[in-house]
Amino acid sequence: MANSDQPAMELRRLSFRYPNGRLALEEITCAVPHGERVAIVGPSGAGKSTLLMHLNGLLPSPSLSKDDDAQVAIEGQAVTRSRLQQIRRQVGFLFQDPDDQLFCPTVQDDVAFGPLNLGLDRAEVLARVEQGLAAVGMADCLTRNPSELSTGERKRVCLAGILACGPSILVLDEPTSNLDPRARRQLLHILREFAGTLIVATHDLDFVIDLCSRVLVLESGKVQADGPTERVLSDPLIMDRHGLEVPWRLRR
Amino acid sequence: MHIRDGILAPEVCLAAGAISLGAITYSLRRLRFDLEDRAVPLTGMMAAIVFAGQMVNFPLFGLPVSGHLLGGVLAAVMLGPWAGCLAISMVLIVQAVLFSDGGLMSLGANILNMAVVGAWGGYAVYATIRRILGNGAAATVSAAVIAAWLSVLGAAALFCAEFLCSSRSAGVDPRGVLSLMVLYHSLIGVGEALITGAVLSFVLARRGDLVPTPNAPGSVGTIGRFAATGLMAALAVAAIVAPFKSESPDGLDAAAQDLKFDKLEVERPALVLDDYAIPVAESAWWPALPVSLAGIVGTLVVFIAAVVLAGITRRNVVPIRVADGSHGN
């Protein structure tokens, strides 16, 4: 599946305008190689979520119907309407609010949702549910109602539901929002175990330092900086100009 | 509004159940074309909204009782008649099976009276009036207010028919129950019309783009709509002209008090008697005239409310902003 001479994710001059006329993304170009963990940081409203949703074809972008000149490519494949199912198989998307993502009455049903949509048979689905929940340390919660779980547990169940689909790329939108320190640390451990490519949009810069090797700074829909985590995050010029702060750990 | 088990005869429940089953099946089929892959999340969410919305109690003009939203017209206006009918049906199913509120055998009758008449009938009235009044926010609110009023009277008239069929053999003249219920329903109908109008007015002011125009694909054909509107009007007139009515206790609030949701109810401990605790004694002897009068006064109140709410809406609505879809960037 993984075509190793192609980047896992590539954007070619990606622009996006909302129906109300607001330009959310402007000419973004970048490539993420296999296995890299990239953070996208920037002030609220910079276009981070919009960018992430393009990776999964979740927005009605004109680029979706351009077969030859696609602006988004996953594993060398253009993200177009006809390939959406295939793309969504490869890209797992963790949304910011776990309640948006857990819509089934039990944990088991929810984790099984993705694998069932892949058309797998029952035994395979059950095996994947088990693996997914085991990977996030929630194996004993099969019949629980998601409403009874804590925010951190819900987040982990969401992640299990995504891992059960076997993605090669994980896209995470604000994964640490509303998590207490312990839940945050658990999430960090789970994500470090993941072997594929990671793309994380977040405000949590300490989390970025612990997880990612590369950082993109996004503001006003444009990439303002791109480089190794420590270099970008410790540069006061970049950070201050884009509404961010150099984390304490990197201050000299 | 719920009909309890034991009030209607089994054969009446069976017949109503068969009609409701057909209505649900038909709604499901139309829904698939109407909302496509959004059908499940939108309809399920609407059912949850109506269910939660019914927990909000509205004081009744200083009386020690309170009423609440029924939601059939509101759901149909937001998502169309098919999803609306399904959403209200699901609310009724969950109330019957998880709260013992309403009845199991009379579930079909409840769905027929509230979901089918409320969403299908209410929507037909709404769409017809909007066709006359146009597509403005004020027209939307007026149409929904009148549709909500007619849907409650229509449900009431239908209940009368069901109740008369059920107690026919007993050799009883159920006029006492029926005329009492006209009074109740006039009050409930006015409440439903006011709440529906006010909620919709609020929604239109904030996110007018969420309220679709009735001529969207999947809506009923013109002839069907006029037929349904005529039927609704006839039912409403029947409810007002004939002192002809009945009703059963509503225990949703009671259930809420027993279960964990009583947290929501702290404000009004008196609400346990819900909509139906009006002293019954005199009204049972009341002749037809005052009862019909209640219906006519209710109609007037609703029309005035429609005009006033439309005016408020017109003032509040800002030019429609298109959803920009960027949540919590």
Added chain:
Amino acid sequence: MGTSGIGSDTGSHSICHALPAGMKLLLTLGIILVAGLIPLEHWPAQGLLLALVFVGLSLAGVTMRYLVRRLALFLPLLLVFGLSVPMARSNDAAWSWTLSLWLRCTVSFMAGLWLVHVLPFRDLLTTLRYWHFPPALIAMLGFMYRYTFILWDELRRLRNARAARDFGGGPWWRVWSINSQVIGLLLLRAMERAERTHRAMLARGWDGSIRFLDGKDAG
């Protein structure tokens, strides 16, 4: 939520809870049907049925306190409703109609309470699947059930916020207007959430066809 089938495992495992879910539903429906068919002159049969339902409730571990509370809310309304016929025209037929109504309704109500107590929602969905109810309806019911909890929490927060500002008082039209706004806001937020959830479903390969884990009519 301990006293009912709401939520998942409530921890009660009486003999009644152990029955198959479908049987619980059929049993309850059967009792309600029989109660509706027994004519008044056979009132001892109706009493027997009432006793049977009562035994069922005890076996299911329904506390007396809960039962009395539910009945205390239910019976007065039933009494009023039943009385309105003999009040309009007091004769023997009217009174026997009323008595029979009271008995029927009480038996049915208590049978319904039993079902509420012993049938968890998850089992209800499984049973409906087994009985070949339309998959779309079952999926929507599951969705509704899940989000009802979330909306209740949201509603509570909205009302607290409102109470913090105006203490929930004021003339009736003001309360009506504020309550309508609370419902309106709840509706707006929930519809926006439904859009996000729809996106989350698409991201996991949703194509509009409903598939269940039990493997029946998948697709």
